[in-house]
Amino acid sequence: DVKVTQSSRYLVKRTGEKVFLECVQDMDHENMFWYRQDPGLGLRLIYFSYDVKMKEKGDIPEGYSVSREKKERFSLILESASTNQTSMYLCASSSSNNYGYTFGSGTRLTVV
Amino acid sequence: QKEVEQDPGPLSVPEGAIVSLNCTYSNSAFQYFMWYRQYSRKGPELLMYTYSSGNKEDGRFTAQVDKSSKYISLFIRDSQPSDSATYLCAMSAPAGGTSYGKLTFGQGTILTVHP
Numbered sequence: 001d002v003k004v005t006q007s008s009r010y011l012v013k014r015t016g017e018k019v020f021l022e023c024v025q026d027m028d029h030e031n032m033f034w035y036r037q038d039p040g041l042g043l044r045l046i047y048f049s050y051d052v053k054m055k056e057k058g059d060i061p062e063g064y065s066v067s068r069e070k071k072e073r074f075s076l077i078l079e080s081a082s083t084n085q086t087s088m089y090l091c092a093s094s095s096s097n098n099y100g101y102t103f104g105s106g107t108r109l110t111v112v
Numbered sequence: 113q114k115e116v117e118q119d120p121g122p123l124s125v126p127e128g129a130i131v132s133l134n135c136t137y138s139n140s141a142f143q144y145f146m147w148y149r150q151y152s153r154k155g156p157e158l159l160m161y162t163y164s165s166g167n168k169e170d171g172r173f174t175a176q177v178d179k180s181s182k183y184i185s186l187f188i189r190d191s192q193p194s195d196s197a198t199y200l201c202a203m204s205a206p207a208g209g210t211s212y213g214k215l216t217f218g219q220g221t222i223l224t225v226h227p
Contacts, residue, residue, distance in 0.1 A: 106154070
């Protein structure tokens with residue numbers, strides 16, 4: 001069964017901490033994405049990557065960075081966590097010839 | 113104006129009802145249309161995938177795309193309590209340039225089916 005695995009289901013971090021969210025896919029997909037999902041705002045794209053070491057800003061990149069050193073792994077970094085980054089974070093991947101995404105189960109991050 | 117508009121609901125129906133979920137969009141370049149289902153505290157899962165205009169049926173689910181009206185629908189027949197979830201429409205232009213096949217999502221409609 002193909003999978004996108006996010007390292008943590010729930011995280012609680014303090015304001016100002018550096019936070020790493022990890023995502024791994026086993027489908028050899030070229031494209032990987034990070035979204036956040038908030039009530040009333042839907043899914044908002046933070047960053048995406050279409051190849052190893054490549055990254056593109058999404059709609060709300062401020063306060064975030066990403067790393068893709070290997071094809072299967074895409075990391076989201078919160079440089080200095082703030083309370084307004086409390087959210088559900090979803091990782092997804094897709095192949096270059098199929099437009100459907102496979103999502104992970106999400107990481108619910110709370111910044112206190 | 114958002115590229116994709118979806119009524120967030122919530123929508124509450126009795127078991128056995130026919131459910132209609134809808135999205136409108138403004139980008140005429142969109143060619144690929146999808147519906148995702150998201151259960152509480154889970155990631156979205158792909159439910160239906162359609163290319164260009166027309167209908168697609170899968171069991172109790174039917175997806176319709178009307179590109180001339182920039183309108184897509186998902187119909188659920190004989191709805192069940194297990195269909196209670198958030199349904200998200202999503203669409204994409206063909207990959208090329210800076211598109212990379214990125215999906216644009218609707219806001220999601222919360223559906224509850226009562227026994």
